[in-house]
Amino acid sequence: MTSMTSCTTSEQANSQSAGDRKRSVVIVGGGLAGLSAADALVAAAPGELDITVIEAKRSLGGRAGSFTDPQSGTVVDYCQHVAMGCCTNFIALMKRHGLADQMKRFDRLTFLHPGHPPSPFQPSRWLPAPLHLMSALAGLRYLSAAQKRQIRRGLWKLMRTKPAVIERLTASQWLTQEGQDPATIRLFWDVILVSALGDESNRVSMAAARKVFIDGFAAARGASDVHVPTRPLSELIGQSLASSIAQRGVRLVCHCPIDRLEPSETSEVPTDGMHGGVAWSVDGHPYRADDVIAAVPWYRIESLVQSLDDSIQQGDRSKGQDPSVVAGSSNDGGRLDRWGQFPSSPITGLHLWTDRPIMTLPHAVMVGTLSQWVFRSPCDFDRSSESSNDDRYYYQVVVSASRQTRSMSQQDLVDTVWAELVHAFPAAASAQCLAHRVVTDPRSVFSVTPDVQRCRPPARTALPWLHLAGDWIDTGWPATMEGAVISGRLAASEVLLRLGLPPCPVDAGLPRGWLARRLIR
Ligand SMILES: Cc1cc2nc3c(=O)[nH]c(=O)nc-3n(C[C@H](O)[C@H](O)[C@H](O)COP(=O)(O)OP(=O)(O)OC[C@H]3O[C@@H](n4cnc5c(N)ncnc54)[C@H](O)[C@@H]3O)c2cc1C
Known part of the structure; x- marks a missing residue:
């Protein structure tokens, strides 16, 4: 890809003279969160920002990536990724870059249980949500009539329960409390939850589970459709999406791990009275910027911002803000040691x-x-x-x-x-x-445990120049491509707000049908 540079050839990243200098943004991490932040910034302020994405690995895309099988030479994904119809921000990102037709949509799934004939699962295209699910549920042949009644009762209760009421419970605690027997949990609820949340119902928060069943199934027709990439992710995201973003004026630097983030002590980053930051590469190259977005995974963030720990904890940017929405304030969400320890x-x-x-x-x-x-x-x-x-x-x-x-x-x-x-x-x-x-x-x-859900930080930190992105920040979504894309947009909005520009919108999801609006609390 011509638009990508490596660490050693990226000196131009800081080379503009003060006179023609644009406001600069460095994004550390070239996974979907970092690419989404770059996409949102370049779209919101075209030509106005000098945007650089710096990625540690040789290629972009992060966890949504592929490897080459040495025997056959074929490129296959580390792990198959699918998006659901409710992942509207991810799908919109692919559409904006002309890549939506490289995801194939399926409105029908097939459930296979070893003791029973195949069960097609196809929500109705005609009945209003959430009734559209009823025929699909009835078609699951491996469930008894009593189990289907239990499930319908559970879904009904879930629609009538606000997320705040269940956020401290694990999914299995709530399901058991609501009379779902172990076999029904194992054969239905867990089947959906484990693949959507990546963890078991005895660990995940019921509020996260509710999001899956309500937003992913009950709230709108088409929400549970699955979109499957028809090309390896490394080509679709690491190459095609990244190239398209680069063509809009974003500089991509690969194979350049960043060692630490620091506030800028020099006047090289003149600002509105607030310092910018420096991302130091492991080989000692400083990338100075007015704004830095850290778009690395939860298990990397601590080492990057270690030297900032005190200032993040003591920062006073939260004045006048609801403390629960500012990372680095004294609530649980601001504890750096907590983020690195997310299970x-x-x-x-x-x-x-x-x-x-x-x-x-x-x-x-x-x-x-x-x-x-x-x-x-x-x-x-x-x-x-x-x-x-x-x-x-x-x-x-x-x-x-x-x-x-x-x-x-x-x-x-x-x-x-x-x-x-x-x-x-x-x-x-x-x-x-x-x-x-x-x-x-x-x-x-x-793991979206109840504890983790309480500690996920917002994009905004107590340091004006530092913003967070990554699927693990507080997006309301579990670890998904959708969550990563939303997180990038939230971090980009923080940069735009500093510039006095309107934040970039986050799509609220598929519109709820008329009946779903009445039934779902
Ligand atoms: C096996 C597996 C299956 C999955 N299945 C699905 C699925 O079916 N559907 C779905 O929606 N989601 C799925 N996901 C989740 C999805 O892949 C992630 O939520 C999403 O890709 C996260 O994007 P991100 O940008 O937040 O993080 P990442 O993809 O982890 O990107 C972070 C980037 O930061 C870089 N980085 C880290 N440290 C530094 C540093 N010091 N300097 C510079 N760069 C650095 C990393 O190399 C990486 O490229 C799956 C994930 C896995 C692993």
């Missing part, structure tokens, strides 16, 4: 290459098995497997909150998953698994 949850992607096709469905949700989702090669959706000329067929099985796999050998894991696939897809019985690769990121996502 994480692992997700495992099991990549399998077979000698023949094993499934014709594009993807399926697997229930009551170690495997949770299986995807056919997303690049293959528009071709039937039978007509593909490739001599190997690629599948990915995803296991979220995969702590239980830690005690399994890789071979045991592959054997277990393969046996589950053979049971679910008879064609797999005659197929040979030619190669496999297991990729587990132990810090895939932060």
